[in-house]
Amino acid sequence: xxxxxxxxxxxxxxxxxxxxxxxxxxxxxxxxxxxxxxxxxxxxxxxxxxxxxxxxxxxxxxxxxxxx
Amino acid sequence: xxxxxxxxxxxxxxxxxxxxxxxxxxxxxxxxxxxxxxxxxxxxxxxxxxxxxxxxxxxxxxxxxxxxxxxxxxxxxxxxxxxxxxxxxxxxxxxxxxxxxxxxxxxxxxxxxxxxxxxxxxxxxxxxxxxxxxxxxxxxxxxxxxxxxxxxxxxxxxxxxxxxxxxxxxxxxxxxxxxxxxxxxxxxxxxxxxxxxxxxxxxxxxxxxxxxxxxxxxxxxxxxxxxxxxxxxxxxxxxxxxxxxxxxxxxxxxxxxxxxxxxxxxxxxxxxxxxxxxxxxxxxxxxxxxxxxxxxxxxxxxxxxxxxxxxxxxxxxxxxxxxxxxxxxxxxxxxxxxxxxxxxxxxxxxxxxxxxxxxxxxxxxxxxxxxxxxxxxxxxxxxxxxxxxxxxxxxxxxxxxxxxxxxxxxxxxxxxxxxxxxxxxxxxxxxxxxxxxxxxxxxxxxxxxxxxx
Numbered sequence: 437x438x439x440x441x442x443x444x445x446x447x448x449x450x451x452x453x454x455x456x457x458x459x460x461x462x463x464x465x466x467x468x469x470x471x472x473x474x475x476x477x478x479x480x481x482x483x484x485x486x487x488x489x490x491x492x493x494x495x496x497x498x499x500x501x502x503x504x
Numbered sequence: 505x506x507x508x509x510x511x512x513x514x515x516x517x518x519x520x521x522x523x524x525x526x527x528x529x530x531x532x533x534x535x536x537x538x539x540x541x542x543x544x545x546x547x548x549x550x551x552x553x554x555x556x557x558x559x560x561x562x563x564x565x566x567x568x569x570x571x572x573x574x575x576x577x578x579x580x581x582x583x584x585x586x587x588x589x590x591x592x593x594x595x596x597x598x599x600x601x602x603x604x605x606x607x608x609x610x611x612x613x614x615x616x617x618x619x620x621x622x623x624x625x626x627x628x629x630x631x632x633x634x635x636x637x638x639x640x641x642x643x644x645x646x647x648x649x650x651x652x653x654x655x656x657x658x659x660x661x662x663x664x665x666x667x668x669x670x671x672x673x674x675x676x677x678x679x680x681x682x683x684x685x686x687x688x689x690x691x692x693x694x695x696x697x698x699x700x701x702x703x704x705x706x707x708x709x710x711x712x713x714x715x716x717x718x719x720x721x722x723x724x725x726x727x728x729x730x731x732x733x734x735x736x737x738x739x740x741x742x743x744x745x746x747x748x749x750x751x752x753x754x755x756x757x758x759x760x761x762x763x764x765x766x767x768x769x770x771x772x773x774x775x776x777x778x779x780x781x782x783x784x785x786x787x788x789x790x791x792x793x794x795x796x797x798x799x800x801x802x803x804x805x806x807x808x809x810x811x812x813x814x815x816x817x818x819x820x821x822x823x824x825x826x827x828x829x830x831x832x833x834x835x836x837x838x839x840x841x842x843x844x845x846x847x848x849x850x851x852x853x854x855x856x857x858x859x860x861x862x863x864x865x866x867x868x869x870x871x872x873x874x875x876x877x878x879x880x881x882x883x884x885x886x887x888x889x890x891x892x893x894x895x896x897x898x899x900x901x902x903x904x905x906x907x908x909x910x911x912x913x914x915x916x917x918x919x920x921x922x923x924x925x926x927x928x929x930x931x932x933x934x935x936x937x938x939x940x941x942x943x944x945x946x947x948x949x950x951x952x953x954x955x956x957x
Contacts, residue, residue, distance in 0.1 A: 453647065453721070456647075460506065460507070461507040461508075461509070462507050462509070462510060462643065462646075462647060463647055463721075464509075464638055464639070464640075465507055465509045465510070468509065468638055473638075474509055474638075476508070476509075477508055477575070479508075480508060
């Protein structure tokens with residue numbers, strides 16, 4: 437689940453349909469990205485970040501604990 | 505809208521559709537090799553098999569040339585599946601009707617006998633394939649308002665009409681150039697019937713899809729529905745078909761009576777009756793879908809029913825198999841009349857009729873058991889269910905002749921018996937709907953959330 441993106445969208449007062457319209461994709465695509473079921477391309481990630489005033493790190497970078 | 509996910513998934517959907525078409529063509533080819541043995545009759549299957557094999561070979565070559573199959577290569581491969589699918593379907597249909605010019609018999613139904621059911625099954629599989637990949641059939645305009653959505657659907661139907669005209673023109677021009685064995689007018693009529701059938705089925709699917717989409721949006725917004733509009737929609741479709749089938753059956757029976765004003769329309773009614781027989785499989789499939797949708801509604805809303813889900817699923821599949829067997833019987837009964845002598849034929853028909861009645865009585869018995877279960881568990885819906893059960897039992901008893909209201913219904917149809925059957929069909933549908941509505945409504949949203957927590 438991409439909760440960071442969902443939180444940023446809600447913070448901007450946008451519904452999934454509204455964000456989808458602004459970026460030029462379908463609502464289903466936004467749902468699947470938020471659910472972590474679709475890996476967007478770099479271009480699409482950038483479009484999402486621009487609309488939500490966030491950086492790529494803010495929305496799409498996952499903090500992984502690297503085991504050595 | 506240039507949605508990268510849709511472009512990617514569309515390729516996957518078309519690849520899966522190509523595999524389905526390939527399997528169907530292979531089965532059909534084997535059947536024709538055994539029973540038809542005319543090369544002209546197999547041209548479509550051969551064409552489909554060749555194009556699908558070439559598509560997969562091209563993709564295998566692309567993959568083998570690249571060291572690593574990255575996003576760019578993957579998109580190229582999916583694009584080729586897309587082209588392969590469009591060529592297979594676009595040209596396959598033209599080849600099918602053109603080849604029909606050279607081998608088909610001069611009857612109105614033969615080119616359409618199973619084609620329309622095949623169209624329905626392919627449409628259904630394709631629709632399921634789209635859904636599985638998180639896409640809508642009308643993905644280009646599904647998010648628009650109702651008006652724009654249906655405008656888009658009509659536009660697609662018009663494109664289909666243009667394609668049908670092209671197919672018709674090709675068939676007509678070739679029939680002038682070459683010596684053909686088929687009746688061209690009949691073949692052109694069958695192309696038109698195929699178009700109308702496909703357009704209606706596509707339109708009905710589109711209505712369902714829009715209802716489904718709107719309901720999923722409502723669900724995302726937290727609005728919970730008991731029994732959904734899409735279930736009601738399928739219910740209405742099935743009931744209307746049953747009513748139509750009943751009406752045609754009755755009129756057809758009347759037309760056989762001497763001195764009846766319908767006697768002169770016997771041929772038209774014969775054709776409509778045949779249409780009802782062929783469409784039977786479509787509605788057996790639709791009944792199965794509605795059963796599964798209701799099942800999904802029940803397990804989503806009423807968690808207590810989870811432990812009975814296996815029983816419910818068995819009931820859905822048993823009635824589906826029974827529906828299919830009935831369809832096969834209805835299609836084959838005329839053939840049986842030709843194969844066997846009259847006495848043997850009557851014996852078979854009587855045997856099947858008894859089997860039907862046995863099944864009906866078993867279903868009433870099972871219904872009574874369900875009612876006892878409802879009584880023991882003090883379910884609110886039990887009274888409506890009892891009304892449904894009594895209504896169904898009375899209907900069966902009148903039909904079988906245990907209650908001799910209209911004399912022997914099977915030999916002499918009367919207006920009263922037709923009216924009774926109509927009331928029976930609509931009454932059962934309405935009561936069924938109320939039962940399911942109440943069943944899924946048994947839990948208030950508050951209780952539902954409490955159980956979830």
